[in-house]
Amino acid sequence: TKSKTSKFANVNFGDRGMSLEQEINDSNTYYLENDIAVIHKKPTPIQIVKVDYPKRSAAVIREAYFKQASTTDYNGVYRGRYLDFEAKETKSKTAFPLKNFHEHQIKHMRQCLSQSGICFVIIRFATLGRLFLLTASDLFTYWDHQGDGGRKSIPLTDIEHLAVELHYQINPRIPYLDAIDNIIDEASSIH
Amino acid sequence: TKSKTSKFANVNFGDRGMSLEQEINDSNTYYLENDIAVIHKKPTPIQIVKVDYPKRSAAVIREAYFKQASTTDYNGVYRGRYLDFEAKETKSKTAFPLKNFHEHQIKHMRQCLSQSGICFVIIRFATLGRLFLLTASDLFTYWDHQGDGGRKSIPLTDIEHLAVELHYQINPRIPYLDAIDNIIDEASSIH
Numbered sequence: 095t096k097s098k099t100s101k102f103a104n105v106n107f108g109d110r111g112m113s114l115e116q117e118i119n120d121s122n123t124y125y126l127e128n129d130i131a132v133i134h135k136k137p138t139p140i141q142i143v144k145v146d147y148p149k150r151s152a153a154v155i156r157e158a159y160f161k162q163a164s165t166t167d168y169n170g171v172y173r174g175r176y177l178d179f180e181a182k183e184t185k186s187k188t189a190f191p192l193k194n195f196h197e198h199q200i201k202h203m204r205q206c207l208s209q210s211g212i213c214f215v216i217i218r219f220a221t222l223g224r225l226f227l228l229t230a231s232d233l234f235t236y237w238d239h240q241g242d243g244g245r246k247s248i249p250l251t252d253i254e255h256l257a258v259e260l261h262y263q264i265n266p267r268i269p270y271l272d273a274i275d276n277i278i279d280e281a282s283s284i285h
Numbered sequence: 286t287k288s289k290t291s292k293f294a295n296v297n298f299g300d301r302g303m304s305l306e307q308e309i310n311d312s313n314t315y316y317l318e319n320d321i322a323v324i325h326k327k328p329t330p331i332q333i334v335k336v337d338y339p340k341r342s343a344a345v346i347r348e349a350y351f352k353q354a355s356t357t358d359y360n361g362v363y364r365g366r367y368l369d370f371e372a373k374e375t376k377s378k379t380a381f382p383l384k385n386f387h388e389h390q391i392k393h394m395r396q397c398l399s400q401s402g403i404c405f406v407i408i409r410f411a412t413l414g415r416l417f418l419l420t421a422s423d424l425f426t427y428w429d430h431q432g433d434g435g436r437k438s439i440p441l442t443d444i445e446h447l448a449v450e451l452h453y454q455i456n457p458r459i460p461y462l463d464a465i466d467n468i469i470d471e472a473s474s475i476h
């Protein structure tokens with residue numbers, strides 16, 4: 095509850111009442127308004143069945159269903175590059191469960207990667223208040239080994255090693271493009 | 286009607302019963318399945334007001350409204366580049382009316398262009414059965430001069446001069462990425 099104090103009370107790791115999605119949306123608004131990047135959350139796909147068209151007022155959807163998204167949550171453009179990512183949270187303190195991802199999201203990220211897009215996930219360990227940016231190719235390593243006796247989750251210690259930790263700040267709240275700069279610069283130094 | 290023959294009956298300019306959007310979606314499916322590009326139509330944004338959760342069946346949206354989209358219809362990645370575009374049709378035989386565009390779509394394309402995205406519109410003159418790919422910067426030239434006594438439409442003769450004409454084929458139905466290849470190659474030869 096709001097009045098309860100926790101040992102994290104004075105630690106600036108983001109408003110605990112705000113969802114990761116909202117924090118990323120806020121960061122994207124900052125990036126957009128400052129002409130840094132254009133990244134939007136994709137609308138939830140809906141199957142519309144019935145729409146009423148009342149006189150002199152807006153059309154009202156009266157029957158519709160949520161559809162499975164065929165892509166990830168976010169995409170856009172930064173420094174001429176295509177960015178595509180998912181945001182995921184876990185309450186676990188020790189590992190990120192792979193069941194948080196759907197096969198179609200993995201497939202979409204593979205497709206984008208094959209077109210030289212920059213694909214990644216932003217993972218929040220909600221209980222720990224820690225945030226990481228993990229590239230899709232590192233995620234795939236774990237995803238692809240689930241079947242052959244591999245783990246069903248990525249240990250936090252592995253994430254600490256592989257991923258870039260992101261630290262909350264005022265604006266943008268989650269400065270995830272700083273980590274992308276390194277990815278772009280490393281890629282171009284290879285070429 | 287389906288049985289009515291027109292003078293275009295044997296001309297392969299696409300199924301007249303199919304919307305431009307459907308034709309582009311089909312082309313995108315071809316590009317995706319052949320690992321050429323990952324381009325999706327963005328879902329229509331919906332403001333959901335009321336949802337029922339019936340026992341043992343899927344959630345049903347019972348009240349929702351269409352929201353104004355803040356971006357264009359399509360985006361994705363091709364050859365590492367970010368692509369962003371709108372598809373528009375007109376019945377006019379002589380010019381493309383600028384009122385087909387919304388200010389927010391223009392603004393979004395300007396933002397993407399400023400991040401070095403590749404932005405364009407696919408315009409269909411439905412009555413003529415002709416299709417063009419016009420770059421966003423060429424569109425802006427006309428858009429920006431509407432106010433100071435400029436035309437409220439882009440003459441077809443100007444479009445013929447500025448844009449790339451696209452010709453329907455079997456697969457992909459609208460081979461618009463061929464025109465994008467030229468844009469990418471010209472841009473990299475300048476650098």
Ligand SMILES: [Mg+2]
Nearest residue numbers: 167180181182
């Ligand atoms: Mg998500």
Ligand SMILES: [Mg+2]
Nearest residue numbers: 358371372373
């Ligand atoms: Mg459109």
